[in-house]
Amino acid sequence: MDIDRANQQAVDRLVAARPLLTTVATARDVIPGMRDGLLLHAGPPIEWPRMSGPLRGAILGALIFEGMAETEAEAEALAASGEVAFEPCHHHQAVGPMAGVISPSMAVYVVENPTHGNRAFSNLNEGYGKVLRYGAYSSDVLDRLRWMNEEMGPILASALAQTDGLDLRALLAEALHMGDEGHNRNKAGSLLFLKLLAPLVSEVAPNPASCTRILQFLGDTALSVLNPVMAACKAMADAAHGIEGSTVVTTMARNGTDFGIRVSGLGDRWFTAPAQTPDGLYFSGFSAEDANPDIGDSTITETAGIGAFAMAAAPAIVTFISGKPKDAIHATLEMYEITAGEHGHFTIPSLDFRGTPVGIDLRKVIELGITPRVNTGIAHRLPGVGQVGAGLVRPPMEIFQQALEAFAERYAP
Amino acid sequence: MSTLKTEIRPGAYFDSIVLMQLQAALAGLEGIEDAGVVMATASNLAVLEANGLLPEEFSGEAEDLVVAVRGSTEAAAEAALGEVDHLLARRSGEEGDEDYRPRSLEQAARQLPEARWVVISIPGRYAARVSRKALESGRNVFLYSDNVSLEEELELKEAARRKGLLVLGPDCGTAHLGGAGFAFANRVQRGKIGLVAASGTGLQSIACRVHELGEGISQAIGTGGRDLSATVGGITAHQAIDLLGRDPQTQVIVLISKPPSPDVCSSLLAAARGTTKPVVVYFLGQTPPNRQLGDLVFATGLEEAAEIAVRRLAETLDPSTAELVVRSPQQDRRWLRALFSGGTLAQEAALGLRFFLAPLASNLGVEGTIPGSDPARSEGHTILDLGADEYTVGRLHPMIDPDLRLRRLRQEASDPEVAALLLDVVLGDGAHPDPAEHLAPVIAEICQQSEIEVLILVVGTDADPQGIGEQCSRFEEAGAQVFRRLSDAVSYAALRLGRQREASPGPPVALADLASPPTVINIGLESFHDSFQAQGATSLQMDWRPPAGGDDRLLGILDKLNRNGRQRD
Numbered sequence: 001m002d003i004d005r006a007n008q009q010a011v012d013r014l015v016a017a018r019p020l021l022t023t024v025a026t027a028r029d030v031i032p033g034m035r036d037g038l039l040l041h042a043g044p045p046i047e048w049p050r051m052s053g054p055l056r057g058a059i060l061g062a063l064i065f066e067g068m069a070e071t072e073a074e075a076e077a078l079a080a081s082g083e084v085a086f087e088p089c090h091h092h093q094a095v096g097p098m099a100g101v102i103s104p105s106m107a108v109y110v111v112e113n114p115t116h117g118n119r120a121f122s123n124l125n126e127g128y129g130k131v132l133r134y135g136a137y138s139s140d141v142l143d144r145l146r147w148m149n150e151e152m153g154p155i156l157a158s159a160l161a162q163t164d165g166l167d168l169r170a171l172l173a174e175a176l177h178m179g180d181e182g183h184n185r186n187k188a189g190s191l192l193f194l195k196l197l198a199p200l201v202s203e204v205a206p207n208p209a210s211c212t213r214i215l216q217f218l219g220d221t222a223l224s225v226l227n228p229v230m231a232a233c234k235a236m237a238d239a240a241h242g243i244e245g246s247t248v249v250t251t252m253a254r255n256g257t258d259f260g261i262r263v264s265g266l267g268d269r270w271f272t273a274p275a276q277t278p279d280g281l282y283f284s285g286f287s288a289e290d291a292n293p294d295i296g297d298s299t300i301t302e303t304a305g306i307g308a309f310a311m312a313a314a315p316a317i318v319t320f321i322s323g324k325p326k327d328a329i330h331a332t333l334e335m336y337e338i339t340a341g342e343h344g345h346f347t348i349p350s351l352d353f354r355g356t357p358v359g360i361d362l363r364k365v366i367e368l369g370i371t372p373r374v375n376t377g378i379a380h381r382l383p384g385v386g387q388v389g390a391g392l393v394r395p396p397m398e399i400f401q402q403a404l405e406a407f408a409e410r411y412a413p
Numbered sequence: 414m415s416t417l418k419t420e421i422r423p424g425a426y427f428d429s430i431v432l433m434q435l436q437a438a439l440a441g442l443e444g445i446e447d448a449g450v451v452m453a454t455a456s457n458l459a460v461l462e463a464n465g466l467l468p469e470e471f472s473g474e475a476e477d478l479v480v481a482v483r484g485s486t487e488a489a490a491e492a493a494l495g496e497v498d499h500l501l502a503r504r505s506g507e508e509g510d511e512d513y514r515p516r517s518l519e520q521a522a523r524q525l526p527e528a529r530w531v532v533i534s535i536p537g538r539y540a541a542r543v544s545r546k547a548l549e550s551g552r553n554v555f556l557y558s559d560n561v562s563l564e565e566e567l568e569l570k571e572a573a574r575r576k577g578l579l580v581l582g583p584d585c586g587t588a589h590l591g592g593a594g595f596a597f598a599n600r601v602q603r604g605k606i607g608l609v610a611a612s613g614t615g616l617q618s619i620a621c622r623v624h625e626l627g628e629g630i631s632q633a634i635g636t637g638g639r640d641l642s643a644t645v646g647g648i649t650a651h652q653a654i655d656l657l658g659r660d661p662q663t664q665v666i667v668l669i670s671k672p673p674s675p676d677v678c679s680s681l682l683a684a685a686r687g688t689t690k691p692v693v694v695y696f697l698g699q700t701p702p703n704r705q706l707g708d709l710v711f712a713t714g715l716e717e718a719a720e721i722a723v724r725r726l727a728e729t730l731d732p733s734t735a736e737l738v739v740r741s742p743q744q745d746r747r748w749l750r751a752l753f754s755g756g757t758l759a760q761e762a763a764l765g766l767r768f769f770l771a772p773l774a775s776n777l778g779v780e781g782t783i784p785g786s787d788p789a790r791s792e793g794h795t796i797l798d799l800g801a802d803e804y805t806v807g808r809l810h811p812m813i814d815p816d817l818r819l820r821r822l823r824q825e826a827s828d829p830e831v832a833a834l835l836l837d838v839v840l841g842d843g844a845h846p847d848p849a850e851h852l853a854p855v856i857a858e859i860c861q862q863s864e865i866e867v868l869i870l871v872v873g874t875d876a877d878p879q880g881i882g883e884q885c886s887r888f889e890e891a892g893a894q895v896f897r898r899l900s901d902a903v904s905y906a907a908l909r910l911g912r913q914r915e916a917s918p919g920p921p922v923a924l925a926d927l928a929s930p931p932t933v934i935n936i937g938l939e940s941f942h943d944s945f946q947a948q949g950a951t952s953l954q955m956d957w958r959p960p961a962g963g964d965d966r967l968l969g970i971l972d973k974l975n976r977n978g979r980q981r982d
Contacts, residue, residue: 003974018424170476173426247974326512333513337520345425351510353431367971368516369962401967408970412977 003363004340006245010264011341011359014240014248014304017113019232020165024124024157026149028104031092031121035104039063040089042100042297043255044270048079048086052256052292057135057383058099059086065132065142066103072137090251090262093238094121095230095297097223098133098379099256106145107153111231112165116239122231124148127221128387133296135383152214159200166196168232171225172306173345176356181314183298183307184375184390186226193225194218230297233304240264240359247362247407248340252303252372252395256295256379259395263362263403266410271403273396278378280320280391292381294393299374305343305358308373308392309335313348313356320375320391325350331373332357338364338372362407365400415446415483418490419468420497422478426452431501432478438500444489445482453477514956518546521934525953529926530555532595532945533582534937535957540583541565542960542972543936548572548580553926556582556637557596557937563644566637570648577920579652582637586613589620589633591931593950596941603929604629606722607663609653611636611670612697615715619667622719628726631662632927641673647681654681656922658688665722667693669715675781679771679912685709687914691725693718696768699781703765703900706907744832746864749910750825751796751835752818754811758837758870758899759798765903769911770794776801791825794910796835812844815851822852826859832910833866834859835902838888840873840881847879849887860892866909867893870902 027034034040039062041055051059060075063084069075078084089096096102100123108121123133126144130136160166171192172180178188198215205211218224241250246264253260260272275293282288301307311318312332315325329350335357336342342355360372371394378389427435432450439448449466451457453473461467466481473479480497484490515521522528531547533540537560544554544561548569556569561583573580581588581595588595592603599617601624610616613635620630634653641647650668657663668685672678673696685692691708695718704711710725712718749770753759760777767773767781774785775796785795788803797804799811799818811818818836825831838848845851856867869888873881885895896902932951935942945952961967 020424164474167424167474167476170424170426174428177428329510330513333510333520334516336523337515337517347427349428363971363974364517366967367960369958369960370516397962404967404970408974412970412973 003245003247006243006265007248007340007359007361010240010243010246010248010250013116013243014236014358015341015344016115017169017236017239018115019111019113019120019168019235021109021160021168021228021232022112022165023110023160024107024153025110026104027102027106027108027121030110031094031102031108033092037083038085038087038104040092040094040096040100040102041086041255042089042096042098042295043253044258044260044272045088046086046255046257050257052295053381053383054133054135054292054295054379055099055101055256057137058101058132060383061132061135061137061141062101062103064137065145066105088253088255089297090253091268092121093119093234095234095253095300096123096133097125097226097230097298098296098377099135100297101132105149107149109228109231111168111228111235113235113239118235118238120231120234120238122227122234124153125221125224125227127217127224130384130386134379134386136386137384141384151210152217155201155205155210155214156197158204159197162200162203166193168228169345171196172229172232173347175225176306176310176313176346177349179314179316181307181310181317181375182229183226183301184320184377185314185317186224186229187222189225189229190218190222193228226298230300233300233306236304237300242267245411247404249303249360249362249372249403252299252360252374253297254294254299256292259294259399261395261399261403263407266403266406269406271399271406273398273402276393276396278376278389278391278393280376280378280389282378282389283387286380286388290380290385290388292379294374294376295379296376298376302372302374303360305339305356306346308375309339309358310346310348310356311373311375312350315350317375334370335373337368338370362400362403365397366404369397371395371397371400415485416487416490417466417468417481417483418487418494419466419471419479419481420494421453421473422480423474424476425478426476427478427501435480435497435500439480439482439493439496442489442493442496444485445493446485447483448493449479449481451479453479514954516956516958518543518550518934518936518955521953521955522550522552525932525934525951528932528934528951528953529553529928530590530931530933532933532935532937532941533558534596534941536959537561537583539959541569543957544569544580545572547934548576548578551576551578552934553579553922554581555588555590555595555933556580556585557941558582559584563639563642566639567645567648570640570645574648574652574917574919577922579634579656579922579926580649581635584639585635585637587616587633588635589630591632591927591929591950593929593931593945593948595635599624602629603631605631605662605664605726606667607631607657607660607665608633608667608669609636609650609657610634610668611638611640611650611673615669615695615697618715619669619719619722622716623723626719626723628723631660632657638671641670641677641681643674643676647673647677650677650681651684651917652919652922654684654688655917656924656927658690659921660924660927663690665691665693665725667695667718667722669695669718670697672696672699672781675767675771675773678768678781680915682709682768683912683914691722691728693722693725701765701768702761703903703907706769706904745830746832747910748791748828748831749794749796749833749835749906750791750828750831751906752821752825753796753798753837754800754818755837755839755872756798756800758839758872759796761899762835762903763796765900766794766796766907769907771912776803791828797821812839815845815848819851819855822855822859826863826865831865833868833906835868835870835906837870837872838884840871840877840879840884842878844879849884853887853891856888856893857891867891868896868902868906869893870896870899
């Protein structure tokens with residue numbers, strides 16, 4: 001067993017993956033294993049009683065959205081009854097930000113990686129304010145989801161059908177040169193996304209009002225590209241998963257209660273521990289007391305070598321970690337210490353176009369005592385309040401220790 | 414005929430500035446007439462086409478990178494395409510990491526790739542691990558840490574020697590390399606005297622005295638106190654002597670140590686003599702009676718060592734002993750057998766020879782010699798006092814009765830491994846009236862029948878009744894070399910039979926590693942980093958922490974995994 005070689009292989013595959021956004025479709029029709037009565041959620045596996053506020057809210061909303069319950073009370077009873085199955089998005093080649101709930105009828109982005117022939121999925125971004133991903137399920141939230149499903153989804157599908165797929169890797173590479181890091185800052189990427197979609201949507205929209213609604217919606221949200229980017233990162237990380245003898249981390253995800261990781265050479269086993277509360281800046285009127293423990297699959301960006309790992313590319317948001325642009329550079333330099341390679345496509349101008357650090361090596365995390373950095377939004381701990389801040393979080397060291405022990409048991413008993 | 418070659422990389426985004434640089438670099442390659450590197454947008458493709466760089470039947474998307482080169486030959490165009498990745502990876506080296514304190518040696522080495530030294534002052538239990546990594550990265554190690562086991566020291570030094578690198582230490586407190594003091598060091602001027610020291614304060618004292626005398630230090634290499642032990646074998650001291658021997662700035666070498674293991678000592682002194690530079694040696698508390706052997710001078714104290722070294726700078730080398738060094742250790746005849754009638758003479762000879770001849774057996778109990786296993790049979794180099802009790806039971810002292818010594822002489826001469834015999838002849842009242850009468854015929858017989866050299870020390874005056882001149886002539890006529898001073902006989906034996914310089918088992922340490930000012934990665938005590946910077950050396954301070962947070966169990970797992978990986982390579 002040569003761990004270094006296995007890790008190199010994992011990183012090479014991750015970098016060689018070429019995620020193309022090909023269509024928007026209904027979850028039930030495209031996500032492997034998706035079925036009625038199944039709800040996908042962010043993070044490692046979790047049962048109803050242990051779910052945190054935002055995730056519970058999103059589950060209730062999804063049950064009402066699916067027509068499985070009429071009222072909050074009905075939904076709550078159903079969720080607790082055991083008749084609804086909850087499984088991680090990650091078990092179904094999917095990812096979702098924050099609560100990350102995907103139900104069978106929801107429209108989802110489909111990303112294909114022709115290099116390795118795998119696919120990945122994510123839900124559509126709902127914008128800001130009261131949204132399902134933060135656990136809101138009021139009627140306006142559900143109405144918006146229905147509009148996304150009924151109008152925006154099909155039109156985006158037709159728009160994308162005119163292409164061979166939008167190259168998300170190329171989009172991200174360019175966005176990193178425009179001040180994005182791909183997780184907390186997606187302003188440039190979302191504008192590039194809008195720029196690519198605008199002519200296509202104009203071409204297929206049935207009328208100007210519909211076209212305007214869609215472009216306006218995409219353009220109003222500086223996060224609109226986050227979901228397809230996450231699916232792209234998932235497609236890349238999955239390409240690196242399952243390499244015998246590799247200590248590269250291929251999943252990092254939180255469900256609002258636990259933080260979990262999976263490792264390329266250790267199959268589908270999760271290593272979990274209680275999620276921590278991010279350190280960060282809070283919106284007016286909120287404080288750390290309002291914060292839910294870390295939540296969401298968006299850590300797939302860091303797993304794929306962007307997000308906090310590309311912090312040096314995004315000095316504009318350095319205030320989330322302390323204040324000076326130099327700290328943004330140091331954040332990325334620190335991540336080189338625990339990664340197995342450098343990205344061949346994602347480069348950072350301020351580091352003389354060095355490739356971003358990619359492929360978290362479990363061994364280096366343990367040896368140096370440096371856990372991966374994660375840039376993240378902070379959810380209110382109560383369902384439906386929404387985002388209360390943004391900041392930095394690190395996974396608990398414990399899960400890397402568990403994984404290292406498991407790796408040694410498997411490979412060096 | 415020129416050839417157009419193109420490569421399309423789907424979905425590879427690069428900023429246009431980067432691509433223009435790549436294009437210019439490709440166009441500058443030998444045999445390349447023109448190059449175009451663009452993202453495949455319609456307008457870019459039109460430019461390529463206008464310049465005759467667009468292949469026929471091209472199809473590509475706007476996100477695709479197109480690299481087109483027109484070479485004078487197909488091979489040139491092909492070679493240029495092969496350079497693309499290399500050229501894209503080429504950077505200015507400015508990575509904005511000047512004040513980042515790396516946690517790992519890998520990152521440190523990336524930030525300061527020119528560093529030739531890694532200075533380690535972390536707790537001993539982690540020091541060997543970090544040293545190993547430093548050596549693996551091709552850098553020399555200054556190991557200040559103590560509590561590194563002897564086994565680890567040997568392993569590290571052997572690994573270093575295989576790579577032509579140095580490990581100074583463990584427990585090395587001081588050095589001057591490339592004009593900068595390492596760890597504890599005095600500010601001394603640079604000069605022509607090079608030090609090799611297994612003694613920290615010894616090194617400092619000598620350096621200070623040299624400075625006071627108006628001279629300076631070229632390099633001062635601390636080896637760590639155990640380097641000259643039998644286990645470590647003086648690996649670092651050997652490398653250091655070889656290095657200073659080659660260093661054009663170093664004109665005189667000073668070697669300081671507590672008394673080394675005899676085997677290490679003899680090989681080290683052979684190496685010292687092999688440098689053909691004057692070498693001053695000070696083994697604490699052990700100065701041999703014959704203080705000079707060729708260009709090797711033994712000092713009696715630290716200050717004196719410095720003073721001799723400064724004096725030797727002004728002197729020319731002594732060529733007189735150079736031609737004596739003729740024997741190679743491969744020859745079958747290599748042992749000295751000295752059969753003394755005078756006990757004190759035997760002891761003095763042993764004190765003079767113990768640093769050069771190893772293993773050296775004696776019945777004298779002199780430190781640095783070993784007792785022979787059998788009084789009746791000699792092995793290796795042997796010095797015997799035949800006047801000792803075990804030989805005089807039931808017979809007269811050998812000064813009066815030559816019988817025992819004559820028999821032993823013949824016995825030694827019949828040993829095919831013997832190269833030289835050393836005898837004393839003490840004249841005067843009370844001694845045998847004519848020692849040559851019995852000895853000369855046997856000596857003649859030995860000299861005729863073998864290649865053995867017979868060395869005779871004659872102690873007496875021209876007033877002695879035996880007639881010293883006549884005695885000497887008769888020994889010389891028999892084929893012996895006659896000496897009137899013990900130190901001359903000892904020096905002769907040391908030069909003829911002393912260990913020869915052995916070829917180093919590893920590649921030489923690069924002189925460039927001693928270049929001024931030094932460039933170091935400092936792991937541990939930050940005061941060392943400050944000191945380097947104050948001296949104008951380039952130093953990068955690492956933010957080192959105990960691996961795996963000091964959790965031995967996890968560290969054990971890591972080491973096991975990494976070891977398994979290495980073994981199966």
